[in-house]
Amino acid sequence: xxxxxxxxxxxxxxxxxxxxxxxxxxxxxxxxxxxxxxxxxxxxxxxxxxxxx
Amino acid sequence: xxxxxxxxxxxxxxxxxxxxxxxxxxxxxxxxxxxxxxxxxxxxxxxxxxxxxxxxxxxxxxxxxxxxxxxxxxxxxxxxxxxxxxxxxxxxxxxxxxxxxxxxxxxxxxxxxxxxxxxxxxxxxxxxxxxxxxxxxxxxxxxxxxxxxxxxxxxxxxxxxxxxxxxxxxxxxxxxxxxxxxxxxxxxxxxxxxxxxxxxxxxxxxxxxxxxxxxxxxxxxxxxxxxxxxxxxxxxxxxxxxxxxxxxxxxxxxxxxxxxxxxxxxxxxxxxxxxxxxxxxxxxxxxxxxxxxxxxxxxxxxxxxxxxxxxxxxxxxxxxxxxxxxxxxxx
Numbered sequence: 001x002x003x004x005x006x007x008x009x010x011x012x013x014x015x016x017x018x019x020x021x022x023x024x025x026x027x028x029x030x031x032x033x034x035x036x037x038x039x040x041x042x043x044x045x046x047x048x049x050x051x052x053x
Numbered sequence: 054x055x056x057x058x059x060x061x062x063x064x065x066x067x068x069x070x071x072x073x074x075x076x077x078x079x080x081x082x083x084x085x086x087x088x089x090x091x092x093x094x095x096x097x098x099x100x101x102x103x104x105x106x107x108x109x110x111x112x113x114x115x116x117x118x119x120x121x122x123x124x125x126x127x128x129x130x131x132x133x134x135x136x137x138x139x140x141x142x143x144x145x146x147x148x149x150x151x152x153x154x155x156x157x158x159x160x161x162x163x164x165x166x167x168x169x170x171x172x173x174x175x176x177x178x179x180x181x182x183x184x185x186x187x188x189x190x191x192x193x194x195x196x197x198x199x200x201x202x203x204x205x206x207x208x209x210x211x212x213x214x215x216x217x218x219x220x221x222x223x224x225x226x227x228x229x230x231x232x233x234x235x236x237x238x239x240x241x242x243x244x245x246x247x248x249x250x251x252x253x254x255x256x257x258x259x260x261x262x263x264x265x266x267x268x269x270x271x272x273x274x275x276x277x278x279x280x281x282x283x284x285x286x287x288x289x290x291x292x293x294x295x296x297x298x299x300x301x302x303x304x305x306x307x308x309x310x311x312x313x314x315x316x317x318x319x320x321x322x323x324x325x326x327x328x329x330x331x332x333x334x335x336x337x338x339x340x341x342x343x344x345x346x347x348x349x350x351x352x353x354x355x356x357x358x359x360x361x362x363x364x365x366x367x368x369x370x371x372x373x374x375x376x377x378x379x380x381x382x383x384x
Contacts, residue, residue, distance in 0.1 A: 004343055007343065011195055011198070011199075014191065014195070015192075015195065018188050018191060018192070021184060021187070021188055022184070022185075022188045023181055023184055023185050023188075026185065026188070026189075026324075029192055029196075030188070030192070033192060033195055033196060033199065036199050036203075037195070037199055040199060040202060040203070
């Protein structure tokens with residue numbers, strides 16, 4: 001798997017771990033970051049696969 | 054005697070702010086100097102100006118968080134504030150000497166917590182406030198990273214078919230003036246307010262202000278003037294810049310990294326959350342570097358940021374607690 005995608009997924013996991021620790025007022029920041037980093041990871045992986053073809 | 058101590062601690066807080074500007078100047082001017090948009094001296098004057106005028110743009114919510122949102126204002130005394138400040142400074146000096154990663158912003162929060170705990174135990178810590186600061190220590194570089202990466206990819210996609218690459222380059226060199234100014238504005242807003250917070254805590258501790266008081270204008274102006282002066286005197290001396298230490302930046306990358314980091318700083322400053330401005334721009338530069346290729350990022354520097362997350366608050370808290378106990382024994 002693409003190392004950059006793994007990096008984004010790792011960062012997304014970090015946000016997932018932080019969401020329950022985040023005060024309610026700012027919890028949306030953690031959720032948005034989780035989704036955003038996951039999407040970046042997926043796009044990065046797709047980009048990597050397209051380059052392999 | 055109390056007056057002398059009060060002004061002594063104010064002077065130490067402003068010195069802390071000055072050193073912050075001195076040390077962090079490179080963050081905002083590295084790319085404009087590296088790409089020769091401005092000469093080093095012009096760049097530091099540019100950054101210092103925006104550091105200073107940040108007082109007119111942002112409120113003082115970050116200062117309020119530092120003064121009343123981390124530890125219970127009832128436990129604040131000159132001794133607690135002084136120990137907190139000395140804890141932060143001593144931790145920064147110690148880590149610089151040992152070559153360990155640190156962050157002045159986290160050290161200040163850790164220092165205040167350590168001194169308050171030494172005086173009145175764990176109940177004196179406002180857990181919700183500490184939790185907010187703690188999670189944003191991690192969120193702010195990650196937001197900078199994701200924003201800079203996305204922006205760089207979008208901008209690259211827009212300009213990659215440009216028929217005149219030289220013209221594109223020239224456009225981004227000019228845009229860098231704006232992005233460096235924006236980052237300096239964010240840096241001034243967030244970092245100067247941390248010092249304002251310490252002085253506000255001191256005003257509350259000595260009964261010169263109430264818990265809900267606004268930050269006096271002299272505090273706002275002196276904090277912004279200190280950080281701007283530090284930037285002015287420190288920037289040109291710093292040769293090893295953030296831009297070249299983390300990854301080699303072109304004007305387009307510089308614009309994306311600085312404007313992304315500035316956006317994060319505007320957001321957190323408006324919400325009253327103190328964050329590390331250095332870590333935020335580091336995250337953004339890593340974002341731009343990893344958009345090119347992951348190996349373009351010098352991961353050693355990024356790893357130091359992660360270590361600073363873990364070490365700084367407990368380390369500075371321990372030094373501040375020790376300082377408070379020594380002050381208590383002496384007095």
